Structures are given as C-alpha cells and as structure tokens.
Amino acid sequence: MAKLKLEYIWLDGYTPIANLRSKTKIVEGDPAKFALDDVPVWGFDGSSTQQAEGRSSDCLLKPVALYPDATRKNGFLVMSEVLLPDGTPHPTNTRATILDDADTWFGFEQEYFFFKNGRPLGFPAEGFPPPQGRYYTGVGYKNVGDLARQLVEEHLDLCIHAGINHEGINAEVAKGQWEFQIFGKGSKTAADEMWVARYILERLGEKYGIDVEWTCKPIRGDWNGSGMHSNFSTKFMREKGGKEYFEKLMDAFRKHHDEHIAVYGPDNHLRLTGLHETQSIDKFSYGLADRGSSIRIPHSFVNSAYKGYLEDRRPNSAADPYLVASRILKTIATVPTS
Known part of the structure; x- marks a missing residue:
C-alpha cells in the first residue's frame, strides 16, 4: 500500500464568479487500482469560503471525478461537489441539479x-x-x-x-x-x-x-x-x-x-x-x-x-x-x- 495524495477541488460561494478551492488528503491505497469509488467524502470550513456561517460551518465534499496528477508522486485530482451536512446539494453547487445527456x-x-x-x-x-x-x-x-x-x-x-x-x-x-x-x-x-x-x-x-x-x-x-x-x-x-x-x-x-x-x-x-x-x-x-x-x-x-x-x-x-x-x-x- 502506498500513501496517496488526493487534491480535492471545489467551487466556493463567491459571486458573481466562483473561485476554485482545493486541499490535500492523504490516504492509503494502490495507485494502479485507485478509483473514484475509493475516494472518501471529506469536509471543509464553509465559513471561510462564503458557504456557511461560523456557528455552523461544516460543509461536505462529494467526489465526482478523479484524475491522475502528474505534479505529484501518487497524486490524484478529485473534482468535488459541495454538500450540506445532511448530504443534500449546497445552494452553490451548480453541478448537482443541471440537465445532462451523455449523447449531447x-x-x-x-x-x-x-x-x-x-x-x-x-x-x-x-x-x-x-x-x-x-x-x-x-x-x-x-x-x-x-x-x-x-x-x-x-x-x-x-x-x-x-x-x-x-x-x-x-x-x-x-x-x-x-x-x-x-x-x-x-x-x-x-x-x-x-x-x-x-x-x-x-x-x-x-x-x-x-x-x-x-x-x-x-x-x-x-x-x-x-x-x-x-x-x-x-x-x-x-x-x-x-x-x-x-x-x-x-x-x-x-x-x-x-x-x-x-x-x-x-x-x-x-x-x-x-x-x-x-x-x-x-x-x-x-x-x-x-x-x-x-x-x-x-x-x-x-x-x-x-x-x-x-x-x-x-x-x-x-x-x-x-x-x-x-x-x-x-x-x-x-x-x-x-
């Protein structure tokens, strides 16, 4: 088992343009076999990204796409959706409810x-x-x-x-x-x-x-x-x-x-x-x-x-x-x- 570096990426709550945010989580796994289903849900302080108030600041990061990161040994980029603590999409989560069609x-x-x-x-x-x-x-x-x-x-x-x-x-x-x-x-x-x-x-x-x-x-x-x-x-x-x-x-x-x-x-x-x-x-x-x-x-x-x-x-x-x-x-x- 190797130490894997997972860079969680998400969009913050700033308007009118959301900013990209990211932070690193270290997990153990086989880099050759590591897949999206292996990436755990994580969390962050939403009060620092315009996505929560300080008195209730927890937000969740739901992994939705995984990419190898050539800048790091055993590194991966994890595109993530922001969720509320109850697991529902955060109001700033523009990905969760959009119309989608694989044939388009x-x-x-x-x-x-x-x-x-x-x-x-x-x-x-x-x-x-x-x-x-x-x-x-x-x-x-x-x-x-x-x-x-x-x-x-x-x-x-x-x-x-x-x-x-x-x-x-x-x-x-x-x-x-x-x-x-x-x-x-x-x-x-x-x-x-x-x-x-x-x-x-x-x-x-x-x-x-x-x-x-x-x-x-x-x-x-x-x-x-x-x-x-x-x-x-x-x-x-x-x-x-x-x-x-x-x-x-x-x-x-x-x-x-x-x-x-x-x-x-x-x-x-x-x-x-x-x-x-x-x-x-x-x-x-x-x-x-x-x-x-x-x-x-x-x-x-x-x-x-x-x-x-x-x-x-x-x-x-x-x-x-x-x-x-x-x-x-x-x-x-x-x-x-x-």
Missing part, C-alpha cells in the same frame, strides 16, 4: 489572459504594445514572448496526463491572451474537465509567478475580450438534423436569449458590444462562418445537409460551464425532433 457533446473554447504585475503578460510597464493583429496564432518572441509558450505547453501535458480531453491550444487575438479547448460527452463530464483544466492552469501559474485572468474584458478599448465559445451537438443533430429542424432550433435560441445571457458570465455587456467578433448583447443572430453572430454555423454543418455541431459564441471566459451546458440543453429540449 460539448466543445468549450476557453480564452483567458496571462497577467503579471497587474497587466497582461507582454504589456509594457506604461502604455500599450502594438495593436492586435499579429498576436493571433502568433509565432516569435515579439508576438508571444517566451514564458507564455512554456506555460501553455506544460498545461497541455498535465491535462493529457490527467486524462482530460484537451483538444488544442493557440495564442489569441490580444497580446497576452491564449486559448485551450476541451471536449466532453455530456454536460457534467465536459464541465468537470473544464473546471479541472482551469484549476491545473491556475496552479501552474503559481510556479511561474503568473496569474490567469478569466474575466471577459480585462482590457478596455480596442482589444478583444475573452469568451468560452461553446460548440454543441445532440445525437439527433449529428445523425439527422435538417434545415427545418435547424430553423426551429434557432427560433428557440432567439426566444430564450435572455435566459442564456443570464448564465453566460458576468459583465458580458462589456464584451458583447457588436465589435471584436461579437454580436451585441441585446440581439440574437446566426450566420454561416460569421464570428460576429450569436450562433456561428460551420460550413461543414450546411454542407452536410444541416447536420453536425453549432457554436454558441455568447458564453464568456468566466462563465460556469455547468450552467452553460445545461442552459443549451434546456433550449434544445424545447424543440421537437419529430
């Missing part, structure tokens, strides 16, 4: 900024770098520097080792801005992996003295904001689809636009202005390969007789992927398939 696939495109000394990585101490244009998928020190590339490459390897379905990385439009992509089948699986990938990146930043800025518009003015563009497809969309169904689906997304915006991340009005590859927050639109629309339709979707996936470009970089995926599913569920 999600691909999240997570944009973010690296920050150092209170400004985006690569920005001068005063003023601004050259305007955006050459930074997107940029190559070379003057465009991406050296430290950022090191961070994203190490993050990629750590995610792959953990078994997270990490699909790619690229430098983004603004200086100091990057993106990684996560794919998963089902709301909970996809969102679990996104939260753990975010955790891994934040923890990696500790090593290099770099902060990860998830807010959607950290630089005002003529600089791109950050989104979490959400690609989605149901089994029906992939196998049958059709133009008539697609048009009904878009009508449903238009009808429920406000409900989507309500859970697509705070301060989205700063990002969804109609500029910088966005549609205005008070409008809904869709278009073929149109990065300025609410829903972007890939050419492959139309060329396949309206079958495949669609991209919702409205969720922002700080959005809760549990809520985003569930809201998309709720809208899809209003559209009959026969």
